[in-house]
Amino acid sequence: MRVTDRMMFERAVREGGLSRGRLDEATQRAASGVRVAHPKDDPGAAGMISMEQARAERLDAIATTAGRASDELQAADGALSEVANAIARARELAVQLSSSTYSAAERVSGAKEVQGLIQSVVASLNVKVGGRYVLAGTSDGAAPFTGLTLDAFGNVDPATGAYAGDGNVRQVEIAPGLLQDASVRADVAVKGAGGGVDVLATLIALANALQANDPALAGSTLGDLARGTEQVATARGTGGAAMAGLDGAVAANQAARDDAKGRVSSLADADAIQAATDLALAARALDAALTATARSFQLTLLDKL
Amino acid sequence: MTDLLRILTSGAASLAAQTAATATASHNLENAATPGYARQRVALEATLPAERVGNAYIGRGAILGTVTQARDRFLEAQLPAAYGQAARSSAGAETLEAVHALDPETPGGLGDALSGFYSALRQLSQNGSDPGLRQAAVGAARSLALAFNRTRQGLEDARTGVDAKVAGSVSEVNELARSVASLNRDIRAARAGGSGEPNDLLDARQKAVDRLAELTGASPVPTSEGDVSLFLPGGAALVTSMTASSLAAAADPANGGHLALQLSVGGAAVSAAPGGQLGGLLDARDGALREAVNGIDQLAYDLAGAVNAAHGAGVDLDGNPGLALFDPVGAAGGAAARIAVNGSISANARLLAAASAGGGAGDARNALALIATETQALSGGLDATGALAQVTSAFGASASRLAAAAEMDAALRGNLESMRESYSGVSIDEELIEMQKAQRAYQAITKVIQTSSEMFDTLLQLK
Numbered sequence: 001m002r003v004t005d006r007m008m009f010e011r012a013v014r015e016g017g018l019s020r021g022r023l024d025e026a027t028q029r030a031a032s033g034v035r036v037a038h039p040k041d042d043p044g045a046a047g048m049i050s051m052e053q054a055r056a057e058r059l060d061a062i063a064t065t066a067g068r069a070s071d072e073l074q075a076a077d078g079a080l081s082e083v084a085n086a087i088a089r090a091r092e093l094a095v096q097l098s099s100s101t102y103s104a105a106e107r108v109s110g111a112k113e114v115q116g117l118i119q120s121v122v123a124s125l126n127v128k129v130g131g132r133y134v135l136a137g138t139s140d141g142a143a144p145f146t147g148l149t150l151d152a153f154g155n156v157d158p159a160t161g162a163y164a165g166d167g168n169v170r171q172v173e174i175a176p177g178l179l180q181d182a183s184v185r186a187d188v189a190v191k192g193a194g195g196g197v198d199v200l201a202t203l204i205a206l207a208n209a210l211q212a213n214d215p216a217l218a219g220s221t222l223g224d225l226a227r228g229t230e231q232v233a234t235a236r237g238t239g240g241a242a243m244a245g246l247d248g249a250v251a252a253n254q255a256a257r258d259d260a261k262g263r264v265s266s267l268a269d270a271d272a273i274q275a276a277t278d279l280a281l282a283a284r285a286l287d288a289a290l291t292a293t294a295r296s297f298q299l300t301l302l303d304k305l
Numbered sequence: 306m307t308d309l310l311r312i313l314t315s316g317a318a319s320l321a322a323q324t325a326a327t328a329t330a331s332h333n334l335e336n337a338a339t340p341g342y343a344r345q346r347v348a349l350e351a352t353l354p355a356e357r358v359g360n361a362y363i364g365r366g367a368i369l370g371t372v373t374q375a376r377d378r379f380l381e382a383q384l385p386a387a388y389g390q391a392a393r394s395s396a397g398a399e400t401l402e403a404v405h406a407l408d409p410e411t412p413g414g415l416g417d418a419l420s421g422f423y424s425a426l427r428q429l430s431q432n433g434s435d436p437g438l439r440q441a442a443v444g445a446a447r448s449l450a451l452a453f454n455r456t457r458q459g460l461e462d463a464r465t466g467v468d469a470k471v472a473g474s475v476s477e478v479n480e481l482a483r484s485v486a487s488l489n490r491d492i493r494a495a496r497a498g499g500s501g502e503p504n505d506l507l508d509a510r511q512k513a514v515d516r517l518a519e520l521t522g523a524s525p526v527p528t529s530e531g532d533v534s535l536f537l538p539g540g541a542a543l544v545t546s547m548t549a550s551s552l553a554a555a556a557d558p559a560n561g562g563h564l565a566l567q568l569s570v571g572g573a574a575v576s577a578a579p580g581g582q583l584g585g586l587l588d589a590r591d592g593a594l595r596e597a598v599n600g601i602d603q604l605a606y607d608l609a610g611a612v613n614a615a616h617g618a619g620v621d622l623d624g625n626p627g628l629a630l631f632d633p634v635g636a637a638g639g640a641a642a643r644i645a646v647n648g649s650i651s652a653n654a655r656l657l658a659a660a661s662a663g664g665g666a667g668d669a670r671n672a673l674a675l676i677a678t679e680t681q682a683l684s685g686g687l688d689a690t691g692a693l694a695q696v697t698s699a700f701g702a703s704a705s706r707l708a709a710a711a712e713m714d715a716a717l718r719g720n721l722e723s724m725r726e727s728y729s730g731v732s733i734d735e736e737l738i739e740m741q742k743a744q745r746a747y748q749a750i751t752k753v754i755q756t757s758s759e760m761f762d763t764l765l766q767l768k
Contacts, residue, residue, distance in 0.1 A: 004730035005337055007723060014719060039407050039701025040708055047698030049409040050416035054690040057420035058679070061427040068431050132432055132667055139665030141434055166665045171673060172431055177680055179673060182431075268410055301734040305741070 005300075012293040019286040026282040030275040036268045045267040052267065056260035062173050063253035069172040069182035070246035072134045075127050076184045077239050079135060082124035083190060084232045086117040087199060091225045094206055098219030107218070108154075111210035115156060118203050119148040122161055125186060135186035136165030144186060145200070155208045161200030163191045174249035181242055189235030192228075199228040308358075309757050309764070315352060315366030316754040322349050323750065325369045326743040330736045337736075341512035343374040343729035344736075345504055374504045377728045380721060381511070387721050388515055389522030389581040391714035396585030398711040400467060401593055401704035406459030407697045415601070416697075418452030419689055421445045423679045426672050429659055433669030434622065439654035442672075446630060447651060450644045453605045457641035460598045467590040468554075468564045474520055474583055475554050475566070481517045482535070482549035485510060489532040490547045496531060517543070521552075522580020538580040541568050552577060563590065585707075593703035598641075600696035606640035607683035607692070615678050619658030619671025627658025627671070 029035065039046040096102070097110045125135050126143040136144035144165035149157040163186065170183040187193040190200060202224040209217035326347040336342040350370035355362035408414065425445035429438045488510040495503035514525045514533055523535040523543050535544040543550050550570045557565035566587075568577040578584070609631040616630040628647055634640040650656045659675075660668035680688045687695060 002727045002730075002732065004726055004732045005734075006730050007726045009338075010722075010726070034410060036409055038402065038405065038704070039409065039697050040402060040704030041701070043698045043701030043705050046407075046409045046701045047694035050697055051690050051694045053409075053416055054420045057424055058427075061424035065427045065431040130432055130435065132434065136667070137665055138433070138660070138668035140667035141665075168664055168668060170667070170669065173427065173673065173676060177677065301737045305737060 008296050015289050016293060019289045023282040023286050026279040029270045030279045033270050034268060035270040049264055049268050052260050052264045056257050056264060058176060059253045059257035059260060063250045063257060065172050066174050066246045066249040070243050072129045073239050073243040075129045076134050077236055079124040079127045080189060080232050080236045083121050083199060086121045087225055087229050090114055090117055090203055090206055091222060094218050094222050094225060097210055098215045100215060104213040107210040107213045111207045114203060114207035114210060115148060118160060122147055125190060135184060138168040138170060139166045155211055156204045160204055163187050167193060180245055184235055184239045189232055196231045197224045197227045202228055309761055312757040313754060316750050318368050319366040319750045320747060322367045322369045323743045323747040327740055329372055330739040333731045334736045337731040337733055341515060342508055343376050344731045345372050345374055347372055371501055375729045380725045384721050384725060385515060385518030385525055387718040388519040391718040392519040392582040393522060393580050393585035394707055394710040394714045396582040397589040398707035400586060400589035401707060404463045406456045407700050409697060415452045415456045416693055418449045422449040423676060426676050430669040430672040430676060433659040433672055434667040439657050443650060443654045443657055447646045450646050453641040453644045457598060457601050460594055464563060464590045464594050467586045470586055471564050471583060472554050475552050478520050478552050481513050482544050484513045485535060485544045486547050486549040492531060518581060520581050520583060522584050537577055539578050541575060541577055593700055597696055597700045601641045602639060603637050603684060604689060604692045605644045606634055606637040608689050609634050609644055611678040611681050612675060615674045616658050620660050620662050621658050622655040622666060628656060
């Protein structure tokens with residue numbers, strides 16, 4: 001093939017430019033660690049990257065939300081635990097003070113203790129997490145249970161423990177598109193909505209019976225207190241199961257999120273060893289191109305004549 | 306005596322022929338770096354007729370015969386198409402490569418904003434009455450709307466940038482077309498003068514034809530009169546012998562005001578579909594870029610509709626029915642540019658309808674319904690993330706295909722150019738040798754003249 005000087009110069013420009021372009025690309029890839037910077041770099045991967053990124057963020061948000069819901073259930077369980085303890089103590093007092101061997105003064109003293117239990121239970125049930133009353137259903141902006149008030153005779157006002165929340169159950173997403181209950185219905189667990197026992201009303205009845213020195217009436221509360229114990233235990237069991245579900249969801253979503261992030265990384269990130277190898281190769285190729293070009297330029301008849 | 310005078314006369318003519326050979330080599334050397342230049346070759350010929358002396362013929366030296374160009378018509382016929390195709394794919398690839406609105410890992414991009422919006426709704430679903438979470442959700446909706454606006458603007462800016470390039474190229478095309486028509490006239494006149502081939506005019510015309518092929522994909526067609534006519538893809542004549550048509554760019558209302566090309570032929574305007582660089586630019590503008598814009602518009606339209614429907618089914622913090630979260634976007638076309646969060650909700654996050662009717666203040670069931678729109682199938686059968694991925698992949702596939710085509714077309718063009726250069730280009734070594742050859746001949750002829758002169762002197766000294 002006949003080779004002209006212009007061919008040599010044009011080849012030098014073209015090959016040098018190509019080699020420099022490849023070196024720049026390899027440098028960029030090695031420096032940034034990014035394999036797919038532009039959709040054209042790998043069209044299929046580019047689309048999948050945005051989908052996997054969205055998936056990772058979705059799973060992360062679900063895990064975070066489920067984790068917070070679990071924390072709230074934990075707080076609700078703590079409150080119900082207080083209720084269970086209060087019922088247990090109230091049962092002891094009811095058994096003890098319904099006996100005829102105790103005096104009126106001792107029963108009044110017992111009434112004071114039950115009043116204290118009621119106050120403690122109400123305070124526990126009005127537990128707040130993140131500025132929200134977690135046992136109020138979805139009407140969570142105000143305390144769901146009315147505080148303890150006494151009348152002029154030292155009796156507990158029947159309005160004490162009234163429930164101002166609602167019967168709605170909150171739900172959270174535990175997997176994309178899958179919802180789970182994430183709150184305890186205090187109106188069911190404590191107030192007996194749907195045919196159960198109103199635990200607070202029973203405690204009030206016990207307190208007022210003791211205040212009135214009526215051992216028989218005090219003794220009559222034992223049955224409801226026993227059912228209340230079971231009712232609260234059932235609610236705690238339901239809440240515990242939900243909590244376990246949420247905790248499992250947190251772990252599962254975090255694992256899935258990490259998997260999605262791994263997929264994003266494998267799709268989008270450059271392999272460090274490959275990037276370094278490519279960079280060295282591109283640098284070597286450019287060096288060779290420049291050397292060959294310089295050598296070809298040196299050979300001309302102009303220097304010989 | 307007569308023979309000696311003939312030697313002197315033919316020596317002078319031969320000197321002129323060697324001078325022409327040197328001048329041609331010099332011309333070649335001076336144009337060694339001129340694009341499109343085809344080397345010229347001097348053909349020396351023995352002077353005819355030879356002189357008959359007795360029974361023999363004695364030659365009368367050398368004269369300049371022709372100066373021809375080294376041109377391979379087969380290669381040159383392939384080059385305009387190669388120029389046009391390479392310029393077309395290269396212009397398209399470069400245009401798409403410069404667009405970064407759909408880069409998959411751009412922080413703050415549409416994908417990020419979409420995920421951020423639904424993450425904020427998920428946070429809200431856990432505590433529907435929290436003012437901070439409500440504000441964050443409204444903020445994320447605003448970010449999503451802005452991301453749609455920015456992404457579409459980025460794509461639309463690229464389309465507008467193409468218009469600017471097209472407008473700039475049109476004047477060059479018209480100038481070159483006029484130049485080809487004018488050169489056709491000049492070449493015809495030069496040939497009519499009978500002074501041989503006007504090589505440099507042919508070079509100039511070839512250069513203009515090549516550039517026009519690169520810009521418009523125009524195919525050259527030689528005529529029987531020795532002219533070159535140029536036809537755009539589709540058959541519209543850009544140059545017919547000595548008449549040049551005029552290309553004009555005008556806003557096309559049917560294409561969002563982007564420029565459309567028209568060819569004025571004899572006062573009548575016809576729609577032009579050029580190839581070459583202009584074709585590549587228009588391909589990118591009205592192909593991958595427009596498809597991406599349409600895809601983003603459709604996504605914005607569908608998503609706003611789905612979110613607004615879900616939002617309208619809920620109630621705000623005060624129990625009032627939910628307003629549209631996004632202002633009405635109208636038709637799908639341009640939806641991504643118009644999408645914006647309802648000003649009332651933007652100013653007052655209490656209006657965010659996170660609750661369902663009948664729920665309390667902390668009810669977030671409607672937030673869950675809003676979250677469900679993330680995986681809701683939109684008009685194209687895919688959910689929002691899938692639709693965005695489809696737009697990104699389709700754009701990337703177009704850009705990748707064009708980049709590969711550009712590389713292949715550039716290699717083909719480079720190969721043809723190398724072959725043409727190999728045949729027609731100037732080799733400095735060769736030209737130096739030609740000059741040496743002519744110089745040696747010149748020296749030898751002057752020796753002949755000197756010898757003849759001495760012979761004359763000898764003859765004149767006879768007594």
